[in-house]
Amino acid sequence: DGGITQSPKYLFRKEGQNVTLSCEQNLNHDAMYWYRQDPGQGLRLIYYSQIVNDFQKGDIAEGYSVSREKKESFPLTVTSAQKNPTAFYLCASSIDRKFPYEQYFGPGTRLTVT
């Protein structure tokens, strides 16, 4: 079955530690995205990548870093510089050259930093 996997579903970390969230897709999609969602809020774009070895900052990139070494994988690192890291993180992918480019989402990772 094709889809997007994010692991783990729940993640707990101590303040001051970096943490990496996994996102893998087997849909052969070119573009991948990371969003942050706070309780009762919409999605805000952190980073996106339209091709391997290339990525762009979204609206709230500060305190986060990404890599795109393989087409299937787009891990997100939440660094200690991120002031309020506790949130729900969603990864998505889309076919870059197939209109209308709707995004397919993973199940999300709920990160709690104390």
Add this chain to the structure above:
Amino acid sequence: AQKITQTQPGMFVQEKEAVTLDCTYDTSDPSYGLFWYKQPSSGEMIFLIYQGSYDQQNATEGRYSLNFQKARKSANLVISASQLGDSAMYFCAMREGGYSSASKIIFGSGTRLSIRP
């Protein structure tokens, strides 16, 4: 400035009634696309329907239809014959740009829909 506005933070609707979720958008790009997503309490985002700025007819997908009023910059989602399983958060989203590339999608703040039995 807000590019996607959803003015209804929450709505309650009786089962089997139709419901309209409002969405207005702001863009100066003549080429854009509008999406609606559903987010159940489990958290995953489910793509529902798409409307392109040049589409002549309103999009429909089963019980979902999009009431696209270009001059008013509105793209309301209509759910006919609502079901208990329709209870969820609903997000309106917009992609600017034409057919050549998959530019980023901007999401609204969402509307929480609750269906009463």
